[in-house]
Amino acid sequence: MTASRTADGPAPHGSQTEPGSLRAARTWERARSIARSCAGQPLPAVPRTLADALGHALAEPLVALTDLPPFATAAMDGWAVSGPGPWRLGGAGVLAGREPGPLGPDSAVPLATGAPLPAGATAVLRHEHGAADTERGLLHDRSPAPVPEGQDIRPRGQECRSGEPLLPAGTTVTERVLGLAAAAGYDRLTVHRRPSVELLVLGDELLAQGVPRGGRVRDALGPLLPPWLRACGAELISHERVADDLAALGEAVRRSPADVVVTTGSTASGPVDFLHDTLRALDARLLVDSVAVRPGHPMLLAELPATADGRARRLVGLPGNPLAAVAGMVTLAEPLLRHLGGHCAPEPVQLTAGSALPGHPRDTRLLPVFTAGQKVTPLPFDGPAMLRGLALADGLAVVPPGGVPAGDTVDVVELPRR
Numbered sequence: 001m002t003a004s005r006t007a008d009g010p011a012p013h014g015s016q017t018e019p020g021s022l023r024a025a026r027t028w029e030r031a032r033s034i035a036r037s038c039a040g041q042p043l044p045a046v047p048r049t050l051a052d053a054l055g056h057a058l059a060e061p062l063v064a065l066t067d068l069p070p071f072a073t074a075a076m077d078g079w080a081v082s083g084p085g086p087w088r089l090g091g092a093g094v095l096a097g098r099e100p101g102p103l104g105p106d107s108a109v110p111l112a113t114g115a116p117l118p119a120g121a122t123a124v125l126r127h128e129h130g131a132a133d134t135e136r137g138l139l140h141d142r143s144p145a146p147v148p149e150g151q152d153i154r155p156r157g158q159e160c161r162s163g164e165p166l167l168p169a170g171t172t173v174t175e176r177v178l179g180l181a182a183a184a185g186y187d188r189l190t191v192h193r194r195p196s197v198e199l200l201v202l203g204d205e206l207l208a209q210g211v212p213r214g215g216r217v218r219d220a221l222g223p224l225l226p227p228w229l230r231a232c233g234a235e236l237i238s239h240e241r242v243a244d245d246l247a248a249l250g251e252a253v254r255r256s257p258a259d260v261v262v263t264t265g266s267t268a269s270g271p272v273d274f275l276h277d278t279l280r281a282l283d284a285r286l287l288v289d290s291v292a293v294r295p296g297h298p299m300l301l302a303e304l305p306a307t308a309d310g311r312a313r314r315l316v317g318l319p320g321n322p323l324a325a326v327a328g329m330v331t332l333a334e335p336l337l338r339h340l341g342g343h344c345a346p347e348p349v350q351l352t353a354g355s356a357l358p359g360h361p362r363d364t365r366l367l368p369v370f371t372a373g374q375k376v377t378p379l380p381f382d383g384p385a386m387l388r389g390l391a392l393a394d395g396l397a398v399v400p401p402g403g404v405p406a407g408d409t410v411d412v413v414e415l416p417r418r
């Protein structure tokens, strides 16, 4: 069935109409580009503590608030020495976190890795390379070669200078970014608000536990999608099962406060596929109503009426077949969510087909592949209702109509990793 309003009328170049359907399919590339551009500007910038910033995108470049290291430090446990040696041994050692006094000429003082270097020190003699003569109060150099000036000293500003840009805006805040931000002096980061997402899983045939029975199957998307949505930078505010019922679906979508409602199932034209009817009843605007991609062609993207306070809302309809739903994730949900959250969008990487990659005669095909070096190999069990190939895959090859011969390059969308 068709929904009442589409964003722009006739089928665009390169698209086709499904047999038995009046929908104008978008090309895969065009569908991704609409998903990105319909987001408009990323969500507003907000301050967050480091712990709360994880998974957001930086709204401003990360600029060093200090030199790193902030002062010259010892790179090894041993002695700070002044001159070529032997040295007069000083008394109290320098620990990391302490401010040392100056070191006189031809003197040495014990110090720990990370300790600030005393003024006047010319090098660090490693513990294993020094012989302390405590009776005479002398330190001798037993290094394999004479210790050059600057040996095992980390100079101030070796990694960066205060004010130097370290990471661009749009960088996803990972645990590694948190470490760098803390080292560079940050207590809070300015990040984009994360898009809120409500996940509505449709299908009365779905079981929440146990083995399939009585004509019913397990809900595979309920466990699969939430971590994936979070990996796209979303804040999952609700995850619900909704009955195959027009009124129930309409009510769930209408009252959702989420920036993006993600539904699974009900995109096609079965007796209880109510998504298009629901969108029509809500006067939603269809931006993408099926895509020339296999699996997943009934996927859709719609603009819902805004919230009472004027916030835009979108809906991504993922098909029910699990691999088709994954295709909808990478085609529509991921570009939309990443753009709303202000994340730099990862583009497909170009790799080489290790063997022939079978294609669809007219549509793009998303094929689960395994990567070894620069080569990708297709995985078996790649049907729309199957997850066995996907579970082993590290990417989805974007196979153009007709397929890709062995040895040719192919775009690959990388899958989230743990």
Ligand SMILES: Nc1nc2c(c(=O)[nH]1)N[C@H]1C(S)=C(S)[C@@H](COP(=O)(O)OP(=O)(O)OC[C@H]3O[C@@H](n4cnc5c(N)ncnc54)[C@H](O)[C@@H]3O)O[C@H]1N2
Binding pocket: 018, 020, 021, 201, 202, 203, 205, 206, 217, 218, 219, 220, 221, 222, 264, 265, 266, 267, 268, 269, 270, 273, 295, 296, 297, 298, 318, 319, 320, 321, 322, 324, 384
């Ligand atoms: N006459 C036509 N029929 C269908 C077409 C078509 O063009 N014409 N397209 C087919 C394609 S392609 C797909 S994909 C599906 C999409 O169907 P829906 O989005 O309406 O999804 P459902 O009918 O609800 O379910 C389809 C299939 O997937 C199973 N399913 C649903 N949700 C889950 C879940 N969370 N976990 C595991 N499995 C799930 C469901 O039981 C069905 O087997 O339509 C085709 N039909």
Ligand code: MOO
Binding pocket: 294, 295, 296, 297, 298, 319, 321, 323, 324, 384, 385
């Ligand atoms: O989108 Mo469907 O059968 O291609 O899964």
